[in-house]
Amino acid sequence: MLNNIKGLSSYERGIFLFFGALIPILTKHILYKYSFLNALFYIIMEYQMKTKLFLIIVCAVFSLPLYAYENGTELAQAVYDRPDGRNAFSSGLMVLVEKGHKPRVRKLYTFREDRKNGDMASLIRFEKPADIKNTGLLTVDYKSDKETDQWIFLPAIKKARRISSSRKGGHFVGSDILYEDLRDRKVSADKHRLLGEKSINGVKALLLESIPVDPDNSVYSKKISWIHPKSLVALRVDFYQGGNKPVKRTLVKKLEKKQGYWTVMNSVAIDLKNHHETHLRMDKVLYDKNIPSDLFSLRYLEDPQREIQIIRNISGQ
Amino acid sequence: MIRVLTGCVILFFAFSLPVAAAESGKVTRHYVFNNKEKAETFTREQQTAGQNANLTTQKKPVQYFLVLLKGYTQWSAAFKQAQFLEKKNITGIEVVKGRFERGYSILVSQFADKKQAGQLFNKLRKMGLKNVRIYTNKVSVYQYIVTIHSRRKPAATSIAATPVVKTPSAKKTARLKPKAKKQPAEVSKIADSEKKETEEEDIIIVMSDNNDYTSNYEIALEDESDELNATIWGASFNLEEDLFTRDGQDASHLDYANAKAYIEHSFNANWNLKASARVDANHQSGQNGTDYTDTELDYEDTFLRYRDASYRITMGAQTIRWGKVDNLGPLDNMATLDLSRGVMLKWGENYRSSPAVRVEHFLEKGKLDLVYLADFREAELADKKDVWYPIDFRKGRMLGFKYNPAMAGLIKNASIDDDFSGDGGWGMRFSTSLDAYDIGLTVEQVRLSAPYYKMNEAIRQQVLLGNPNINPSAYGYTFSEQHPRSWVVGGDAEFQWQKVTWRMEAGWFSDLPATTKTLKYETYNGFKWAGSAEFYPGDADTRVNLQLSGQHIDEKEKILDLDNVVILSGEIESLFSNSRWKASGKFSIGLNNKEFILSPEIAYLGAEPFEVYTAFHYQDGSEQTVGGFYKYNNVLTFGIRGKY
Known part of the structure; x- marks a missing residue:
């Protein structure tokens, strides 16, 4: 093929072959810090290869692997494996905003624990408003293919009850967050594709497309995520339900490092059809604290008062 | 700019x-x-x-x-x-x-x-x-x-x-x-x-x-604070106007007001104290002596609780819910039934607290629950003049029995002995989660909180003799409330399958009350069961909970009560318009006895913390059924409720 390119000297051919083989390896390391064009410029300037033809060929032949990740699945896996502590506590506010209406505020706190066996448990408890006060949602996601277990404690009926964890499409406490969004979604549940790189408000991000392997396994037909390479947090996610236009968008408004872990402190989910918005603001986030494992049990789900002492202990109140 | x-x-x-x-x-x-x-x-x-x-x-x-x-x-x-x-x-x-x-x-x-x-x-x-x-x-x-x-x-x-x-x-x-x-x-x-x-x-x-x-x-967010207080409190209210719509109902309307408040303090990781109370006010208006006004102050959950790694001990008035199904579960006998508003209360909300000592022992896999009901608390009933009282003194009818003209006069002039004292019994339950199943085994020896009316023996003899002019006041109380102490042995299970949460529960009873053809009060063995399926049609914001339940009395002789009852009931709830509106309802259909109860409701939730609602409660059915007994109580309701 190289012999067919006119105007390429044997010297240039040799250089091309040599660097052509190196480029995928080099770019993997370089592009972690530099954008696509920057990297190209870096390579060219570094090796004084200013030939126009070379640029064209490099662009055409080697544009695909020019990322820190070989493919979308690798990036999705990296996002999934993002360090987030062995456990975490967070408290904050969920504000439902709709034009022409008074904002509705939900105050809540959450506990999460990554278990040694790879399972993950979480507990969400609402403090406000009064009609859902003390309502708790306990979720256990399993590393294996076993279906998620989920229980809800409703103070009105004074007992915990198992609920269907296969529920995906319902809105969580009237917000723009669907039940599927709350659940652990395994990387293998979607086909991932790296689309390129884009900036979002001046922050560079890798574009990741995720399409469910089994369309029945998700309420979304497609997701496009803007992954921040440094933190591996999705700064923006567009959710599709068929068609070319997203129906929902989540945006990170503030991303902050807490105890060494990148943490979304402010975010918003926007229903792009009716412009209803759900703002999530974290006031306190604590990682790797002494959270008892049995907190993630029906026992504690039915006993919200116990959690108050745990929160006081871990936050040093 | x-x-x-x-x-x-x-x-x-x-x-x-x-x-x-x-x-x-x-x-x-x-x-x-x-x-x-x-x-x-x-x-x-x-x-x-x-x-x-x-x-x-x-x-x-x-x-x-x-x-x-x-x-x-x-x-x-x-x-x-x-x-x-x-x-x-x-x-x-x-x-x-x-x-x-x-x-x-x-x-x-x-x-x-x-x-x-x-x-x-x-x-x-x-x-x-x-x-x-x-x-x-x-x-x-x-x-x-x-x-x-x-x-x-x-x-x-x-x-x-x-x-x-x-x-x-x-x-x-x-x-x-x-x-x-x-x-x-x-x-x-x-x-x-x-x-x-x-x-x-x-x-x-x-x-x-x-x-x-x-x-x-x-x-x-101005007033929001991320501090968690050791003392929390809450309050709620409900104001409601009920308009009776069916001919034959002497009462025209009922004004209802309810307020509840609680305070809970956590002393430390082990101890906490909760106190709560409620006040209910009713004013019923109409003709033929249906007017009445009643205000009642009552306790709600008021207890001292201790907990450690293995135990949780609760002493005081508490609402203990056992079993799995939502609507009158066979094993749910530790809490007191709230029948004060007839069929108008929602599923799961028709229970009141009972004085008890409860010890929960947490095992590695599961929980052992021991309860002693220190003081028996009978079901909370409406005022005797209220349309939801289980005896209709104006028409001479009693819930659970066919209308009998021969008995109507007696019931119209009846007096009720509703003073019942003693302990409520005890119960033991083991519950655990096995893989994807939550199961429980229960043994109870309890008094049933729903009242059953036993005829005065002397009056019964007079009735059997065919005396047409019985003066019930001459014999003391005409009827006395009965709460038979019964052994209850049963089990329950809960699991999800095919996007549906399945709940089932069954219990054998040693003593279910009944009245024989000779008007004699008896208790017999019986069996109650229920199975429910909860799901979300279209995986959206509508929740449907369907329940099939039954009761069988193993009577030794002919009884006046229904000995076999099978009911299909359900509860539906749907949020729409960004969860600012909620349409909900419940229904009950008798499968072997004619009965139909329907209660649709629509509520506006957008003005938090208030909820404005209107509902309609329709009841009909054969005389022995709940729907049939309350068929004159069809009611259109307007109300507002709020929580703080």
Whole structure:
């Protein structure tokens, strides 16, 4: 093929072959810090290869692997494996905003624990408003293919009850967050594709497309995520339900490092059809604290008062 | 305009930021400017002096809070208001044109510190200004960084600048400190904020609020605190007007008011105390002596609780819910039934607390639950004149029995002995989660809280003798409430399958009450069962819970009661219009006895914490069924409820 390119000297051919083989390896390391064009410029300037033809060929032949990740699945896996502590506590506010209406505020706190066996448990408890006060949602996601277990404690009926964890499409406490969004979604549940790189408000991000392997396994037909390479947090996610236009968008408004872990402190989910918005603001986030494992049990789900002492202990109140 | 104005204010000042770090050999110095011209001048001067100086630009977001008075349609009105505020020593006010809406706003002040904005917000609110708002505004500030790599000190320049020195090996950006510089008051506040953000290295703000109305939520957060208190409290109320719609009902309407309050204090990780109470007021109006007014104060959950790693012990009045199904589960006998509002209460809400001692022992896999009902509490009934009382004194009918003209006169003049005392019994339950199943085994020896009426033996003899002129008052009480003590042995299970949560529960009873053909009160063995399926059609926001339940009495002789009852019931709940509205309802259909109960309701939830609702309760059926007995009580309801 190289012999067919006119105007390429044997010297240039040799250089091309040599660097052509190196480029995928080099770019993997370089592009972690530099954008696509920057990297190209870096390579060219570094090796004084200013030939126009070379640029064209490099662009055409080697544009695909020019990322820190070989493919979308690798990036999705990296996002999934993002360090987030062995456990975490967070408290904050969920504000439902709709034009022409008074904002509705939900105050809540959450506990999460990554278990040694790879399972993950979480507990969400609402403090406000009064009609859902003390309502708790306990979720256990399993590393294996076993279906998620989920229980809800409703103070009105004074007992915990198992609920269907296969529920995906319902809105969580009237917000723009669907039940599927709350659940652990395994990387293998979607086909991932790296689309390129884009900036979002001046922050560079890798574009990741995720399409469910089994369309029945998700309420979304497609997701496009803007992954921040440094933190591996999705700064923006567009959710599709068929068609070319997203129906929902989540945006990170503030991303902050807490105890060494990148943490979304402010975010918003926007229903792009009716412009209803759900703002999530974290006031306190604590990682790797002494959270008892049995907190993630029906026992504690039915006993919200116990959690108050745990929160006081871990936050040093 | 506001954004431009503030951007100018921020760009107005520049400050330079020093930190020193010793290094052998080459030293990198950074000079940070917020003024581009100054940075360029400084760079040029350094380059002229032979220094290796480079200028780079860095974009940085800054957040601040505007306190605005909104919604003035006329400029003159806004101006007048501004003048009024100035008289109150609130200065620096400006009337501005609204960005996204018609009319004018008053920009009272702007702060980098949200707390200060909140203080002004509260101050204005106290002055009666309801139109005060706080908006978050974010702008990007450009910083101009001049980097000099040199062993020499930089050349003297016309620009006052202090360097930030960094060793070449340092990985992180040097920390920046503002140079003390007197600024106008508001600008200083913004500068303080900038300093704070600059010191936070690992913060990324991806987007700012660019919709005017989305900023409104800041207002809602003013009073929120992230502190958790050891003492919590709550209260709720319900005001309701019930209009009876069916001919044959003497009562025309019922006014109902209810208020509940609780306080709970957590002493430490082991102990907490809860106290709660409720008051119910009823006023029923109509004809033929249906008028009555009643107000009742009652206790709710009031207990002392101890817990440790293995035990949780609760002493006092408490609502203990056992079993799995939601509607009158066969094993749910530890709590007291609330029958005071007939069929109007929602599933699961028709229970009251009972005085008890409860010990929960947590095992590695599962829980052992022991309950002693120290003082028996019978079911909460409506007033005897209330349409929901289980005996209709006006028509001479009794719930559970066919209308008998021969008995009607007796019932019309009946007196009821409802004074029942003694302990309530005990119960033991083991529950555990096995893989995807939650199961439980229960043994109870309890008094059943729903009342059953036993005829006075002397009166019964007179009835059997065919005496047509019985004077019931001559024999004491005509009927006495019975709460037979029964053994209950049963089990329950809960699991999910095919996107449905399945719940099932069954129990054998040693003593279920019944009345024989000879009007004799007896108890027989019996069996109750229930199975339910809860699901979300279309995987959306509608919840459906269907329940099939039955009761069989193993009678030894003919009885007047229904000995086999199978009912299909259900509860549906759907949220719509961004969860501002809720349509819900419940129904009950008798499968082997004619019965139909339907209760649709629509509620507006958008005015939190209030809920405005209207409902209709329809009942019909054969005489022995609940629907049949209450068929004259079809009622249209309007109400408001709220929780704090």
